[in-house]
Amino acid sequence: MTIQFKDNIYDEYIEFSETEMFAGRTLSHSINDVQNLYLSDNRPWVIGYSGGKDSSAVVTLIYLSLWGLSEEQRHKPVFVVASDTLVETPKVVDHVNRSLEAIERGAKKHNIPISCHKVVPKTKDTFWVNLLGKGYPAPTRSFRWCTERMKIDPVSSFIKEKVSEYDEVIVVLGSRMQESSSRAQVIMKHKLDGTVLAKHTTLANAYIYTPIDTWSVDEVWKSLRLCKLQKTESPSGVINKWIDEYDLEWDAPWGGKNLTLWNLYRDSSDQGECPMVIDESTPSCGNSRFGCWTCTVVTKDRAMESLIQSGEDWMKPLLKFRNILSRTTSPKLKKKYRSHIRRDGRMAFKSLREDGERILTDDFTTGPYRLKYRKYALRLLLSIQKKLASIDKSMELITVPELYAIREEWIKDPNEPDWDDSLPKIVQDTIGINLEWKSHNSTRFGDDASEVLEKVANEHGLSSSMIKKLIDLEFNMSGLSRRSGIFKSIGKLVQQDWESAEQIMNENLAMRQNQMQQSRELKGLEEDLAQLNSLLNLEAAK
Numbered sequence: 001m002t003i004q005f006k007d008n009i010y011d012e013y014i015e016f017s018e019t020e021m022f023a024g025r026t027l028s029h030s031i032n033d034v035q036n037l038y039l040s041d042n043r044p045w046v047i048g049y050s051g052g053k054d055s056s057a058v059v060t061l062i063y064l065s066l067w068g069l070s071e072e073q074r075h076k077p078v079f080v081v082a083s084d085t086l087v088e089t090p091k092v093v094d095h096v097n098r099s100l101e102a103i104e105r106g107a108k109k110h111n112i113p114i115s116c117h118k119v120v121p122k123t124k125d126t127f128w129v130n131l132l133g134k135g136y137p138a139p140t141r142s143f144r145w146c147t148e149r150m151k152i153d154p155v156s157s158f159i160k161e162k163v164s165e166y167d168e169v170i171v172v173l174g175s176r177m178q179e180s181s182s183r184a185q186v187i188m189k190h191k192l193d194g195t196v197l198a199k200h201t202t203l204a205n206a207y208i209y210t211p212i213d214t215w216s217v218d219e220v221w222k223s224l225r226l227c228k229l230q231k232t233e234s235p236s237g238v239i240n241k242w243i244d245e246y247d248l249e250w251d252a253p254w255g256g257k258n259l260t261l262w263n264l265y266r267d268s269s270d271q272g273e274c275p276m277v278i279d280e281s282t283p284s285c286g287n288s289r290f291g292c293w294t295c296t297v298v299t300k301d302r303a304m305e306s307l308i309q310s311g312e313d314w315m316k317p318l319l320k321f322r323n324i325l326s327r328t329t330s331p332k333l334k335k336k337y338r339s340h341i342r343r344d345g346r347m348a349f350k351s352l353r354e355d356g357e358r359i360l361t362d363d364f365t366t367g368p369y370r371l372k373y374r375k376y377a378l379r380l381l382l383s384i385q386k387k388l389a390s391i392d393k394s395m396e397l398i399t400v401p402e403l404y405a406i407r408e409e410w411i412k413d414p415n416e417p418d419w420d421d422s423l424p425k426i427v428q429d430t431i432g433i434n435l436e437w438k439s440h441n442s443t444r445f446g447d448d449a450s451e452v453l454e455k456v457a458n459e460h461g462l463s464s465s466m467i468k469k470l471i472d473l474e475f476n477m478s479g480l481s482r483r484s485g486i487f488k489s490i491g492k493l494v495q496q497d498w499e500s501a502e503q504i505m506n507e508n509l510a511m512r513q514n515q516m517q518q519s520r521e522l523k524g525l526e527e528d529l530a531q532l533n534s535l536l537n538l539e540a541a542k
Contacts, residue, residue, distance in 0.1 A: 017031060017064075020222065022212075022215055022219045022222075022223070023214035023215050023216070023219065024214075027223065030061065030211065030212075031061065031064060031065045031068060033196070033211070034061060034062060034065035034211055035065050035066075035068060035069060037170075037196065037209065038065065038066065038069075038076070039069075039073060039075075042075070042076055042166075043076070043166065043167075043168045043169055043170050043207075044076050044077045044078065044079065044162060044166050044169055044170070045062070045076070045077075045078045045079070045169070045170050045171075045172050045209075046078075046079045046081055046158070046159055046162060046169055046170070046171045046172065047059055047062060047078060047079065047080045047081065047171075047172040047173075048081060048083075048155070048171065048172065048173045048174070049080050049081060049082045049096075049099075049100075049116075050082065050083075050096075050174075050290050051082065051092055051095050051096035051099055051261075051290055052174075052261075052290040053217075053220050053221065053224065053261060053265060054174030054175070054176060054212065054220055055173075055174040056099070056174075056224060056258070056261060057174060057212055057215070057220045057223045057224055058172060058173070058174040058211060058212055059080060059103065060223055060224065060252060060253060061211055061212065061223065062078060062114075062172060062211075063103070063106075063107070063112065063114065063253045063254060064253055066078065066112045066113070066114070067110055067112055067253060071111055074111070074112060074113050076113065077113045077114075077115065078112075078113060078114045078115075079114075079115055079116075079117055079158075079162065080100065080103060080104075080114060080115070080116045080117065081116075081117050081118075081119060081155060081158055082096050082100060082116070082117070082118050082119070083118075083119050083120075083151050083154055083155050084096075084118050084119070084120050085120075085121065085126075085127065085146075085150040085151060085292050086120055086121065086126050086127065086128075086150075086399065086402075087126075087127045087128075087150075087292045087293060087294045087397075088290075088291075088292060088293070089290070089291070089292075089293045089303075089304070089307075089315075090293070090315075090318075090388075090392075090395050091264070091307065091312065091315075092264070092290055095260060095261065095264065098256075099256075100116040100118065101116075102252070102254050102255055102256050103116055103254045104116040105254065105255070106252075106253065106254025106255050107254065109254075110254075117158065119154035119155060119157070119158050120154060121149055121150045121151075121153065121154050122153075122154075123399075123401045123402060123405050124405060125149035125150060125153065126149075126150065126399075126402055126405075127146060127150060127292070127294055128381075128398050128402045128406065129402055129405045129406055129409065130145065130146075130149065131325075131369070131374075131377075132374050132377055132378050132381075132406050133374075133402075133405055133406040133408075133409030133410065134343070134368060134409050135338075135339070135343075135367070135368025135369040135370075135371070135374060135413075136368065136369075137328065137329060137334075137338060137366075137368070137369065138294075138296040138325040138326065138328055138329050139295070139296055139297050140296065140297060140329050141297055144297055146292075150292075156202070156203060159171060159200075159203055159206050160203065163203070163204070163205045163206060167205060168205045168206070168207070169205070169206050169207070170197065170206075170207050170208075170209050171200065171206055171207065171208050171209065172209045172210075172211065173208060173209070173210050174210075174212060175210045175213055176210075176212060176213055176214075176215055176217075176220075177213050177214060178215070178216055178217065196209060196211075197209055198210075221262075224252075224258045224261065224262075225250065225258055225259075225262065264290075291303070293315075293318050293319075293322060294321075294322055294325065295322070296322065296325050296326040296329055299326070301319065301322055301323075304318065304319050304322070305319065314388065314391055317384045317387060317388070318384065321380060321381065321384060324377075324380075325377075328369070328373075334366045335366055337369055337370065337373050338366040338367055338368060338369055338370065339366070339367040339368055339369070339370050339415055339416070340366065340367065341367050341415050342365070342367035342368070343367060343368055343414050343415065344414070367415070368415070370416070371410065371413065371416040371418060374410070375422060375426060378406070378423070378426055379426055379429075379430050381397055381398055382398070382426070382427065382430040382431050383430055383431075384397060385397040385398065385431065386430065386431045400435060403423065403427060403435065404435075404437075406423060407421070407423040407424070407437070410422070410423055415465075416465070417465075417468070417469070417472070419468065424437045453467050453468060470490065473486070473489055473490065
């Protein structure tokens, strides 16, 4: 099959594709491979696009391959999908948005069946609703709760939608084996014998295609910047150096230059892109320039630090906020920021195993962030957003639907209900906006009522929060013709741990001491019985 470009702008490119080598083969061979696979069946393609160099190289390769076909041969759709977690680095969000618009504009111009789509997590699954609303701790390597909710699920939903429409789909990714040994193992592990495709690890009827999996990083850039890689001599040998001149950049097939992309990577050779995440085998991308600015899975966000050093001073507040979040994951500071009660209402003690037996320790695990710290973090986030809005009015760190959802989570919090309904006031005081807040009937304890309940609870040695929750339960179930389950709900509330951590630990210590005493007494009784049994056996033997 021959490449059939019919545009004068590609005269130079056709010559380039037939001579330049990529993983030991000319680029024209790679294009023909893509064309042959595209023409082999009716399964649509879904290209995972993050905006980084690898995914940009894949989109470029696919675009050129389709453009090289006749219009009659372009028989099935190709969907370019970008996943926006809503906490992506703002500079990258702008780059991705512009790129998607340019790709779709070029595809319409050239009559190529490529369409671009952005997917976002459901409001209940966003970073801020979980962290600020529910009090989830900032993600760590051992508790990376964000990946599935914010990346895997939105993309999986899009793929499932296309599977239901077309029966099967091929997901095209920019994964490369040179990225890491673990990535190479994942790519090879799932390859189907006799084909370039691999089975999707979790989605039925979805197949993975990685057309640049053997390319090097230099070959990726060569495909994006044409022949602007110069080999120069150095004391350590021959090195490759990329020319950084806008006029020498070749146009991307859909129009525009890739120098913007190059500048995002400049001076950050060890910082790549956060790939399209389709399963949990994808490693953390916290050091990536194309990851989330809130990422705390890594100790330091070297990518954001590098961007600031490159002149993006406006990002300093974002880095400071991210570092504050990271500090709350420190084992020494957890108990300062987080409640001793988990969201199920109980305090959980850490345990260890001795002689195969599980033994409770004197230490406890931490639960969600305390409400007062969530309020502080929201105020700080909104203040940063207001400051950045003076630079770019379109910049949005947290959305209005997220604020509505956080308010609901605070009011209905299982441990610390926000009976004062403080979120609308925080928004008004911080950014001066009065949103259309729906009235909420759970905000029924004013200062006077709270003071009375606190006094009564102290007199009877009870928790005022527990009393409020019981009253709240009664209000919610009043007026119902059938109040089924009310006793079960009351029982669950009463059984929660409402005391302070010190009180619960003292009770736990007393319980353990009592158990140990009972164990010693039981052991002594067993020894006495054994001695008595021995005496009886001796008497019987006489």
